[in-house]
Amino acid sequence: MNIQAADTNITTDREPKMQARRVNVFYGDTHALKDVNLDIYADEVTALIGPSGCGKSTFLRCLNRMNDTVASCRVKGVMTLDNEDIYSKQVDVVQLRARVGMVFQKPNPFPKSIYDNVAYGPRIHGLARKGDELDEIVFTSLQKAGLWDEVKDRLDTSGTALSGGQQQRLCIARAIAVNPEVILMDEPCSALDPIATAKIEELIDELKGHYAIVIVTHSMQQAARVSQKTAFFHLGNLVEYGDTVEIFTNPQEPKTKDYITGRYG
Amino acid sequence: MNTYIVLLILLALSVLNFTLGKKRVLAAVNGDMAGLHSLPNHYGWFAVIFSLTPSLFILFIWMVSHGHIIDTILIEKIKATYGALSDFEINVHLSDIRNLANNDAVSVAISPELREAADYYDKLRVNSFWAAALLAFGIMLGASAYIAKLITPTLRARNHIEQAVRFVLVASSTIAILTTIGIVLSLLFETMLFLQHVAIDDFLFGLKWSPQTALRADQVGSSGSFGALPLFAGTLFITFIALLVAGPIGLLSAIYMTEFASDRIRTIAKPVLEILAGVPTVVYGFFAALVVAPAIRDFGTYVGLDVASESALAAGLVMGIMIIPFISSLSDDAITAVPQSMRDGSLALGSTKTETMLKVLLPAALPGVVSAFLLATSRAVGETMIVVMAAGMAANLTANPLDAVTTVTVQIVALLTGDQEFDSAKTLSAFALGLALFIITLCLNVVALYVVRKYREEYE
Ligand SMILES: Nc1ncnc2c1ncn2[C@@H]1O[C@H](COP(=O)(O)OP(=O)(O)OP(=O)(O)O)[C@@H](O)[C@H]1O
Numbered sequence: 001m002n003i004q005a006a007d008t009n010i011t012t013d014r015e016p017k018m019q020a021r022r023v024n025v026f027y028g029d030t031h032a033l034k035d036v037n038l039d040i041y042a043d044e045v046t047a048l049i050g051p052s053g054c055g056k057s058t059f060l061r062c063l064n065r066m067n068d069t070v071a072s073c074r075v076k077g078v079m080t081l082d083n084e085d086i087y088s089k090q091v092d093v094v095q096l097r098a099r100v101g102m103v104f105q106k107p108n109p110f111p112k113s114i115y116d117n118v119a120y121g122p123r124i125h126g127l128a129r130k131g132d133e134l135d136e137i138v139f140t141s142l143q144k145a146g147l148w149d150e151v152k153d154r155l156d157t158s159g160t161a162l163s164g165g166q167q168q169r170l171c172i173a174r175a176i177a178v179n180p181e182v183i184l185m186d187e188p189c190s191a192l193d194p195i196a197t198a199k200i201e202e203l204i205d206e207l208k209g210h211y212a213i214v215i216v217t218h219s220m221q222q223a224a225r226v227s228q229k230t231a232f233f234h235l236g237n238l239v240e241y242g243d244t245v246e247i248f249t250n251p252q253e254p255k256t257k258d259y260i261t262g263r264y265g
Numbered sequence: 266m267n268t269y270i271v272l273l274i275l276l277a278l279s280v281l282n283f284t285l286g287k288k289r290v291l292a293a294v295n296g297d298m299a300g301l302h303s304l305p306n307h308y309g310w311f312a313v314i315f316s317l318t319p320s321l322f323i324l325f326i327w328m329v330s331h332g333h334i335i336d337t338i339l340i341e342k343i344k345a346t347y348g349a350l351s352d353f354e355i356n357v358h359l360s361d362i363r364n365l366a367n368n369d370a371v372s373v374a375i376s377p378e379l380r381e382a383a384d385y386y387d388k389l390r391v392n393s394f395w396a397a398a399l400l401a402f403g404i405m406l407g408a409s410a411y412i413a414k415l416i417t418p419t420l421r422a423r424n425h426i427e428q429a430v431r432f433v434l435v436a437s438s439t440i441a442i443l444t445t446i447g448i449v450l451s452l453l454f455e456t457m458l459f460l461q462h463v464a465i466d467d468f469l470f471g472l473k474w475s476p477q478t479a480l481r482a483d484q485v486g487s488s489g490s491f492g493a494l495p496l497f498a499g500t501l502f503i504t505f506i507a508l509l510v511a512g513p514i515g516l517l518s519a520i521y522m523t524e525f526a527s528d529r530i531r532t533i534a535k536p537v538l539e540i541l542a543g544v545p546t547v548v549y550g551f552f553a554a555l556v557v558a559p560a561i562r563d564f565g566t567y568v569g570l571d572v573a574s575e576s577a578l579a580a581g582l583v584m585g586i587m588i589i590p591f592i593s594s595l596s597d598d599a600i601t602a603v604p605q606s607m608r609d610g611s612l613a614l615g616s617t618k619t620e621t622m623l624k625v626l627l628p629a630a631l632p633g634v635v636s637a638f639l640l641a642t643s644r645a646v647g648e649t650m651i652v653v654m655a656a657g658m659a660a661n662l663t664a665n666p667l668d669a670v671t672t673v674t675v676q677i678v679a680l681l682t683g684d685q686e687f688d689s690a691k692t693l694s695a696f697a698l699g700l701a702l703f704i705i706t707l708c709l710n711v712v713a714l715y716v717v718r719k720y721r722e723e724y725e
Pocket residue numbers: 027030032050051052053054055056057058059070072
């Protein structure tokens with residue numbers, strides 16, 4: 001599938017990792033997303049911002065088809081991963097989700113040991129043939145998630161016994177372990193204290209070289225700190241999308257300006 | 266004038282108390298609610314509770330005790346009139362006196378003494394009623410007057426009502442607990458009596474169950490044998506067959522209902538499945554006896570097997586169907602209770618619904634599922650109707666599902682139907698069996714609770 005750059009106002013010489021074109025999403029009669037066009041690039045962090053209920057989570061969940069689990073949800077338009085339509089019939093959702101991982105707002109480790117939490121994905125996808133290969137995956141994932149030093153002595157204690165911030169990093173490790181290409185994060189820090197938040201932000205910064213990252217956040221500072229691209233949603237519309245520096249210093253749309261300067265709730 | 270009218274008057278008075286209490290306290294603050302400690306209605310209820318309760322209590326005491334007291338007085342009188350009599354004769358006199366007072370048929374000619382006693386009885390009855398009624402009214406009025414003094418804007422009526430509510434709650438649960446203790450104690454007591462006839466190891470480990478005892482000492486086989494092992498074996502065997510049926514079907518249908526069925530199917534299928542739990546067990550019983558057992562026997566004859574017309578298999582199969590809803594609906598609850606975030610987490614890692622079910626949801630729901638199985642088991646162990654009708658009476662010690670077996674519950678029914686001496690070993694053995702059954706199900710329930718507590722997953 002090849003989408004003409006002329007379709008949109010987005011011009012770039014790089015090939016996007018994921019693309020959304022004319023995406024419309026409905027929950028029953030609710031029109032949650034309206035004609036959204038967005039590109040997501042590898043080795044970059046894309047932040048989605050906007051007031052509550054504007055459709056950020058909805059958009060994020062379209063990217064790995066988690067919306068399939070919502071019975072009333074219909075998605076129209078085109079979404080691609082490496083130029084392949086992820087909503088076409090040939091696509092295996094299970095494989096798609098292995099390539100596009102997700103971290104949720106509230107940390108949701110399984111009530112299993114820390115080790116089993118991280119090993120869950122690799123086991124399901126048969127990524128390790130031998131026990132020590134699995135050990136290796138668990139080790140590198142925890143290391144990348146910046147959690148290894150804190151948990152290396154208690155890998156067999158329950159993941160739910162960790163602190164909130166540790167749990168969230170465990171969830172990130174769990175997502176990394178299946179070796180995804182894109183990681184989606186829906187307000188990953190909203191349940192965490194400032195120190196845990198700083199750790200996660202640091203982590204996102206380190207991860208961005210390896211994965212395309214899309215993060216939903218309500219914190220302007222966070223968007224400004226961690227992202228290279230920012231998309232501002234309002235009432236289901238994508239109002240403005242561009243380089244984070246541009247958006248925060250020189251927004252084109254008055255609505256964007258109002259929102260980031262805090263004049264809009 | 267009778268008790269109901271007294272009750273009605275008391276109620277009417279307390280309604281009056283309600284309005285008065287409310288009015289009085291409002292008047293005391295000139296209608297300014299801010300000056301009250303509690304809401305006006307609280308003062309009303311305060312007046313009702315503390316005037317009605319003591320008067321009702323008096324009435325209640327009278328209702329349960331006056332018959333006995335009057336009888337005692339009458340018996341004294343009878344003894345004084347007729348001299349020493351046997352208990353039986355005293356009772357005859359008593360009932361004659363009562364019958365005469367009520368203008369019912371009397372067993373002897375009406376003598377002047379009898380007439381006099383009946384009149385005396387009537388007088389006692391009427392007087393005690395009036396005494397009780399007047400006492401109740403007096404207390405009502407006294408309490409009302411006292412409460413009228415008590416009710417001031419600073420009275421913590423709301424807190425007092427809270428106390429009263431708490432008392433009612435404590436009383437209810439005490440009744441429930443005491444009843445349970447009473448039942449257990451009576452089982453224990455009768456079992457002790459039984460164990461004077463039969464040694465405990467003969468009862469628990471004996472292999473032969475034939476409880477008939479002779480009615481007269483000169484009959485043959487005057488002492489039965491009370492080895493309950495075949496009964497427990499039969500119970501466990503049938504329960505095992507039932508679980509083999511209900512376990513997989515119940516669990517799999519719970520899984521289907523929670524995770525795979527569409528909303529439409531779920532809204533129809535779940536209630537239908539739960540209707541199974543509402544079918545009276547006697548219906549299952551004749552279904553087992555008239556349909557399943559003959560079908561199994563016919564099939565057995567067809568393939569050349571020797572099948573009893575009442576078989577463990579028939580009873581077990583039908584009992585299995587009966588306990589499906591227990592397993593499915595409790596497992597369903599347990600699986601549904603696993604937070605959505607667990608499903609999302611697993612699906613987002615690229616696992617299928619089945620993998621999510623096997624690796625995340627079932628382990629997380631395991632305590633609930635285990636306790637569903639244990640509760641279904643104790644249901645099956647205690648089930649009577651189906652086995653009475655379909656499993657037979659023969660106390661065989663067998664592992665062949667095509668044989669007739671019998672269970673503890675069936676034997677209890679058999680022991681107690683018909684005319685029985687109440688203190689024979691045969692009758693008393695029913696209590697021993699009941700106690701044993703009670704202990705088994707109690708253990709199952711305790712284990713179920715323990716499993717749930719111990720392995721309750723903390724999802725957060
Ligand atoms: N499962 C659902 N069923 C029906 N409507 C939904 C569902 N999920 C979201 N919506 C609706 O879609 C719109 C967008 O919701 P969405 O969750 O994407 O907002 P959001 O931008 O993520 O908000 P927040 O910042 O509060 O998380 C809202 O109007 C919401 O009511």
